[in-house]
Amino acid sequence: MESIIDRRQRLLGAATLFYEQPVQIVRGDGVLLYDETGKEYVDMYNNVPCVGHANPTVVEAMAKQMATLNVHSRYLHEGILEYAERLLALHHDGIESAVFACSGTEASEIALIMARAATGGRGIICSDATYHGNSTEVIKMTRAGMTNQPSDPDFRAIPYPQKFRPLTPGLDDESLCQLYLDKISNALNDFNQQGIPFAGMFVCSIFANEGLPDIPGRFMAQATDLVHAAGGVMIADEVQAGFCRSGDWWGYETTGFQPDIITMGKPMGNGLPLSAVVASQDHIAAFRENSHYFNTFASSPLQAAVGNAVLDVIEQQDLKNQSATIGQYLRDELNLLLPECDALADVRGCGLFVGLEWVNDDGSADRKGAIRVANLMKDKRFLLSNAGANGNVIKLRPPLVFEKSHADRFLQAFREMLSEY
Amino acid sequence: MESIIDRRQRLLGAATLFYEQPVQIVRGDGVLLYDETGKEYVDMYNNVPCVGHANPTVVEAMAKQMATLNVHSRYLHEGILEYAERLLALHHDGIESAVFACSGTEASEIALIMARAATGGRGIICSDATYHGNSTEVIKMTRAGMTNQPSDPDFRAIPYPQKFRPLTPGLDDESLCQLYLDKISNALNDFNQQGIPFAGMFVCSIFANEGLPDIPGRFMAQATDLVHAAGGVMIADEVQAGFCRSGDWWGYETTGFQPDIITMGKPMGNGLPLSAVVASQDHIAAFRENSHYFNTFASSPLQAAVGNAVLDVIEQQDLKNQSATIGQYLRDELNLLLPECDALADVRGCGLFVGLEWVNDDGSADRKGAIRVANLMKDKRFLLSNAGANGNVIKLRPPLVFEKSHADRFLQAFREMLSEY
Numbered sequence: 001m002e003s004i005i006d007r008r009q010r011l012l013g014a015a016t017l018f019y020e021q022p023v024q025i026v027r028g029d030g031v032l033l034y035d036e037t038g039k040e041y042v043d044m045y046n047n048v049p050c051v052g053h054a055n056p057t058v059v060e061a062m063a064k065q066m067a068t069l070n071v072h073s074r075y076l077h078e079g080i081l082e083y084a085e086r087l088l089a090l091h092h093d094g095i096e097s098a099v100f101a102c103s104g105t106e107a108s109e110i111a112l113i114m115a116r117a118a119t120g121g122r123g124i125i126c127s128d129a130t131y132h133g134n135s136t137e138v139i140k141m142t143r144a145g146m147t148n149q150p151s152d153p154d155f156r157a158i159p160y161p162q163k164f165r166p167l168t169p170g171l172d173d174e175s176l177c178q179l180y181l182d183k184i185s186n187a188l189n190d191f192n193q194q195g196i197p198f199a200g201m202f203v204c205s206i207f208a209n210e211g212l213p214d215i216p217g218r219f220m221a222q223a224t225d226l227v228h229a230a231g232g233v234m235i236a237d238e239v240q241a242g243f244c245r246s247g248d249w250w251g252y253e254t255t256g257f258q259p260d261i262i263t264m265g266k267p268m269g270n271g272l273p274l275s276a277v278v279a280s281q282d283h284i285a286a287f288r289e290n291s292h293y294f295n296t297f298a299s300s301p302l303q304a305a306v307g308n309a310v311l312d313v314i315e316q317q318d319l320k321n322q323s324a325t326i327g328q329y330l331r332d333e334l335n336l337l338l339p340e341c342d343a344l345a346d347v348r349g350c351g352l353f354v355g356l357e358w359v360n361d362d363g364s365a366d367r368k369g370a371i372r373v374a375n376l377m378k379d380k381r382f383l384l385s386n387a388g389a390n391g392n393v394i395k396l397r398p399p400l401v402f403e404k405s406h407a408d409r410f411l412q413a414f415r416e417m418l419s420e421y
Numbered sequence: 422m423e424s425i426i427d428r429r430q431r432l433l434g435a436a437t438l439f440y441e442q443p444v445q446i447v448r449g450d451g452v453l454l455y456d457e458t459g460k461e462y463v464d465m466y467n468n469v470p471c472v473g474h475a476n477p478t479v480v481e482a483m484a485k486q487m488a489t490l491n492v493h494s495r496y497l498h499e500g501i502l503e504y505a506e507r508l509l510a511l512h513h514d515g516i517e518s519a520v521f522a523c524s525g526t527e528a529s530e531i532a533l534i535m536a537r538a539a540t541g542g543r544g545i546i547c548s549d550a551t552y553h554g555n556s557t558e559v560i561k562m563t564r565a566g567m568t569n570q571p572s573d574p575d576f577r578a579i580p581y582p583q584k585f586r587p588l589t590p591g592l593d594d595e596s597l598c599q600l601y602l603d604k605i606s607n608a609l610n611d612f613n614q615q616g617i618p619f620a621g622m623f624v625c626s627i628f629a630n631e632g633l634p635d636i637p638g639r640f641m642a643q644a645t646d647l648v649h650a651a652g653g654v655m656i657a658d659e660v661q662a663g664f665c666r667s668g669d670w671w672g673y674e675t676t677g678f679q680p681d682i683i684t685m686g687k688p689m690g691n692g693l694p695l696s697a698v699v700a701s702q703d704h705i706a707a708f709r710e711n712s713h714y715f716n717t718f719a720s721s722p723l724q725a726a727v728g729n730a731v732l733d734v735i736e737q738q739d740l741k742n743q744s745a746t747i748g749q750y751l752r753d754e755l756n757l758l759l760p761e762c763d764a765l766a767d768v769r770g771c772g773l774f775v776g777l778e779w780v781n782d783d784g785s786a787d788r789k790g791a792i793r794v795a796n797l798m799k800d801k802r803f804l805l806s807n808a809g810a811n812g813n814v815i816k817l818r819p820p821l822v823f824e825k826s827h828a829d830r831f832l833q834a835f836r837e838m839l840s841e842y
Contacts, residue, residue, distance in 0.1 A: 004497050011505040013518050013705035016495050016715055024497035028490045046492060048717060054488050063484035067475050069449045070692040071467060074437050076425050076445035084432040097434050102523040102694040103718055105530075109556045134714050135530045137557035266717055271491040273523040273694035273718035284434035293555050294437055296469060296687055297524055297694040 018385065019378050028053025031399050031406055033383065042406055044377075044384040044398045047353075050243055050267035051313040052401040058270045061309035062302065070302040073100075074294070079304035086311060088278060090249050092258050097284035099277045100298040104239040104265035105133030107275040110287065111202065111263050112137060115233045117290035118261075118283045121199035123191040125184060125227075127160040129210040129389035132202060132237055132263075141202060154196060158183040160203075160389070162213030164346050164357060177217025184223055188230045200233035205251030205259070208240040211388025212355035212395075214348050220257035233283070234258075239265035239275070240353075244314055244400055247324030247351030254350045267400075272306045273297065319400040323351040326407055330354055330396065333411050341418050343369055352402055355387075356394035365390035373417065380413040439806065441796050449474025452820050452827055454804065463827055465798075465805040465819045468774075471664055471688035472734040473822040479691045482730035483723065491723040494521075495715070500725035507732060509699060511670050513679050518705035521719040523694040525660040525686035526554030531698045531708065532623065532656050532684050533558060538711035539682075539704045540653060542618035546608050549578040550631040550810035553623060553658055553684075562623060575617060579604040581810070583634030585767050585778060598638025605644055609651045621654035626672030626680070629661040632809025633776035633816075635769050641678035654704070655679075660686035660696070661774075665735055665821055668745030668772030675771045688821075693727045694718065740821040744772040747828055751775055751817065754832050762839050764790055773823055776808075777815035786811035794838065801834045 004024065008015070023041070027034040030052040033041045043053070051058060065079075073080060084098045099114075101107050116122050128145035132138050144155040159167055161180040168179060184201070191198050201223065207213050224234045236259030241251025245267070248254045252262070261283060265275035275298075279287075287293065297303075314320065331354055334347045343366060346357035358370040370386035373394055377384055387395040398406070425445065429436070444462070448455040451473040454462045464474070472479060486500075494501060505519045520535075522528050537543050549566035553559050565576035580588055582601040589600060605622070612619050622644060628634050645655045657680030662672025666688070669675045673683070682704060686696035696719075700708075708714065718724075735741065752775055755768045764787060767778035779791040791807035794815055798805055808816040819827070 004499070004502070007502055008497065010702070011502050011509070011518055012494075012520070012720065013702065013709045015520075015709065015720070016713070017497070018495040022497050024499075025492060026490060026498070028492060033490075033492070048493065049491070053490065053492070056488070059484055059488045062487055063480055066483055066692070067477070067480045069447060069454075069474065070470070071446060071449060071454070071474070072469065073433075074439040076429065076438070076443050077447070078425070078445075081425070081428055081432050088432070097432055099433070099436075103527065103716065105716075106524065106526065106556075109526075113557060134712060134716070135527075135556045135558065136534060139712075271487070271718070271721065271723060281431070281434065288434045288436065291555060291560075292437070295524065295526075295555070297692070299433065299436070300692065302692060 020375050023378065023383070031402050039381065041381045041383050042410060044382050044396045044410060046399060047240060047245060047397045048266045049270050050245070050400045051270055051310055051319070052399050055270055055313060057313050058306060058309045061305045062272065065302050065305035068301070070300055072296055073299035077301050077304070079301045080299045083304040083307045086308065087276065091262065091278060094280050095262065095278050096281045097279065099284060099287065099293065100303060101275045101277070101295050102273040102297050103133070104263065104275055105135050105138055106295070107239065107263035107265055107277050108133040108138040108237070109135055110277045110293070111235050111261050113291055114261055114277065114279060114283055114287035115200040115202070115235055117286040118233060119197070119199045119231060121197035121232065122154050123196040123198045124155050125187050125201040126155060126157055127203055127207060127210055128157040129160055130204065131209045153194065156187040156190065158187055160207050160210040160213060161215045161219045162210070163216055164213060173216050177219045177222070180216065180219055181222055181226060184226050188226070198230050198232045200235050200261070201227045202235040202237065204237040205241040205255055206246055206350060206353070208353065209387060211390070211393040212349045212353060215255055218256060220252070220255045224257045224259070233260040235261040235263070237263050239263055243267045244320040244323045245351055245353050245397070247320070247327055249320060251350075268310065269303065269306045270310050272303065274303045274307055314400070317401070322403075323400050326402055326404060327352040327354065329404060330407050330411075333407070337415070337418065343421070352398055352400055354396040356396070358392045358394055365392035367391035370394050373421070376417050376421070377413065380417060382410055382413055440799050444799065444804070452823050460802065462802045462804050463831060465803050465817050465831060467820060468661060468666060468818045469687045470691050471666075471821045472691055472731055472740070473820050476691055476734060478734050479727060479730045482726045483693065486723050486726035489722070491721055493717055494720035498722050498725070500722045501720045504725040504728045507729065508697065512683065512699060515701050516683065516699045517702045518700065520698045520705060520708065520714065521724060522696045522698070522716050523718050524554070525684065525696055526556050526559055527716070528660065528684035528686050528696040528698050529554040529559040529658070530556055531714070532682050534712055535682055535698065535700060535704055535708035536621040536623070536654050536656055538707040540618070540620045542620035542653065543575050544612040544617040544619045545576050546605060546622040547576060547578055548581040548624055548628060548631055550581055551578075551625065552630045574615065577608040577611065579608055581628050581631040581634060582636045582640045583631070584637055585634060587637075594637050598640045598643070601637065601640055602643055602647060605647050609647070619651050619653045621656050621682070622648045623656040623658065625658040626662040626676055627667055627771060627774070629774065630808060632811070632814040633770045633774060636676055639677060641673070641676045645678045645680070654681040656682040656684070658684050660684055664688045665741040665744045666772055666774050666818070668741070668748055670741060689731065690724065690727045691731050693724065695724045695728055735821070738822070743824075744821050747823055747825055748772040748775065750825060751828050754828070758836070758839065764842070773819055773821055775817035777817070779813045779815055786813035788812035791815050794842070797838050797842070798834065801838060803831055803834055
């Protein structure tokens with residue numbers, strides 16, 4: 001008989017699967033997941049179900065709206081306006097209007113088109129270990145960071161700012177910050193010399209895929225100034241960073257800058273495909289005029305109802321505070337393990353997004369070790385993963401309803417794993 | 422006080438709205454929609470809610486799955502495999518594997534990347550009045566058909582095949598077909614001369630946006646042969662044509678060809694964002710290898726549950742037969758109006774997709790008239806729209822649960838409208 005893995009291979013091709021022995025998940029409840037044999041796992045990975053797996057408030061809002069109306073946005077509907085107003089009020093002044101979409105990739109496409117329409121430029125600066133989506137244009141940002149891929153002249157990758165493996169060791173914080181800022185200036189000069197008009201800089205507000213680095217100095221604010229001085233716009237990818245993941249509402253608050261264009265996605269609909277781009281009325285107008293954009297499934301009554309339900313739960317349960325405090329607790333406790341575990345070289349992150357730098361004896365990135373930890377912790381019924389530019393950062397990113405009791409349960413198992421590692 | 426239209430403009434920018442006096446829809450039920458004052462409209466436009474607005478089978482499947490589990494696809498789950506198997510079985514042999522996504526644009530991106538990965542080419546032939554989505558790469562197909570836009574060298578637009586306004590009048594069916602086929606040969610030669618390796622031809626199986634033309638001869642099958650002989654793949658966009666809209670399961674059955682890569686979307690999830698690309702195992706493998714594609718919200722238990730529910734209703738209510746028979750009834754009755762209405766020059770389409778060619782006295786396309794009809798019919802509580810290369814085709818495309826009684830109600834109102842026009 002064909003195994004489920006073989007059947008999946010036949011029907012879906014070589015789509016990525018987690019773990020050496022993949023898990024089959026059949027049910028979720030809050031931060032807990034259950035496999036087909038009833039085994040319980042603590043979910044330390046999934047940011048999308050931010051208010052918890054199978055959240056009843058979200059389920060009810062979804063079912064109620066779907067039983068009432070779900071239709072495209074070329075008729076008038078109060079729902080999406082109410083949701084847009086509420087979402088925009090969570091951002092700083094100057095963020096005035098919204099474009100809705102279904103996925104993070106679609107939001108990145110909109111942001112690129114918007115930045116280019118608003119500035120008349122086309123050159124984009126991104127980081128050298130980024131991922132903003134998988135479309136033909138958006139994936140160019142990922143490819144720009146890969147030395148073994150021909151890069152598109154419109155995209156320049158700069159080294160992402162970090163303190164752990166700095167470009168030049170031994171510098172003070174301000175000098176290191178300046179070193180990374182100089183890379184932006186170099187890219188701007190290069191665009192200028194090649195006659196490629198600059199459009200903007202596109203970065204995750206917390207450099208999540210890069211490995212959640214500690215960012216030197218006031219890099220983000222100063223980078224924004226550089227971008228503005230060159231006539232460009234600053235685009236913040238809040239697809240992973242946003243909706244209280246960082247302990248603030250938005251990652252850009254945590255890392256201290258005010259972006260011009262903001263993309264949001266993953267946790268917005270607790271699993272319903274829902275993403276958005278917000279910006280000034282002028283930028284949105286430039287985008288609309290240039291693109292005549294329409295998205296069949298977006299700005300729908302269903303997206304609005306579910307998006308509102310997610311905001312309701314975040315606010316009612318004060319998950320912003322929970323993300324900040326439980327995340328800090330996790331990092332404080334994990335920091336205590338630094339002296340007793342040579343492989344654990346750094347504990348970092350913000351809110352309920354924790355990165356653990358896993359290293360070899362010589363201090364080099366230990367990707368294999370991080371993968372081994374993910375598999376060992378899975379056997380102990382905790383689902384987590386590895387990430388980062390070198391794949392050696394153990395990533396803890398549970399649903400925001402993750403509580404201190406879950407953290408303690410995880411910390412005990414993690415210590416056990418270390419003693420057996 | 423700010424009107425809802427002004428509020429929408431402020432919050433969403435100049436996003437498209439239907440009708441001179443837009444309608445505010447608050448509730449749906451089957452083929453009926455209701456505005457905020459309780460006025461009832463017959464929906465003759467919406468293909469997405471194919472099994473009807475607020476379909477209880479879909480609502481229940483969605484709520485049940487969302488209350489059980491909805492998570493990304495890097496864990497094993499039976500749901501998406503069962504759905505993929507069922508979906509693939511509805512296509513011809515050789516269509517073996519699937520890639521899921523959220524929107525039609527995402528499906529078009531996947532199809533383009535797949536065609537290029539599978540062939541090693543990059544040149545794409547499309548029609549001159551097409552729309553396959555709004556991403557930076559996919560919109561190039563639309564722009565290739567616009568004479569006032571600089572076209573991308575990788576995309577060549579050919580005149581879409583049609584009998585109503587043929588490239589050369591007076592030809593017999595076979596000669597006219599050959600004329601359109603020659604345009605493909607010219608594009609292939611042009612790619613060849615410019616050293617652009619050919620990837621494939623990307624068309625809607627029924628040329629829906631072009632205006633639902635009657636296609637001369639065996640154009641689609643012969644075009645497929647030409648494409649194959651040049652080493653390319655034939656990509657069928659079934660986003661509008663599929664899921665029994667054409668009276669067959671797929672538009673390519675109605676227009677008589679066997680595509681290599683097939684995109685699906687709109688009606689798949691009755692409003693849940695759900696799209697897919699299906700092809701041979703080899704094509705899917707080439708795509709996976711080239712792209713390392715992952716989509717957070719796609720291939721999910723939620724998409725699978727809702728997709729299965731939609732197929733359940735289509736099969737249980739035999740909506741394929743309903744689409745074919747009620748669609749034919751509509752066309753037969755509308756054809757009877759041809760002698761008495763000079764502006765109505767042609768009645769065409771397939772299944773529950775009807776196009777009415779609206780013309781001026783001199784026979785030229787009357788876009789303004791078609792828009793006027795849409796507005797007049799809205800006042801009579803029937804929602805429809807205009808479409809086509811010249812914007813003069815009145816488009817009737819109701820949910821598939823549209824019945825003879827709805828058709829009769831529409832026909833009576835349409836006759837009334839004509840008498841007052």
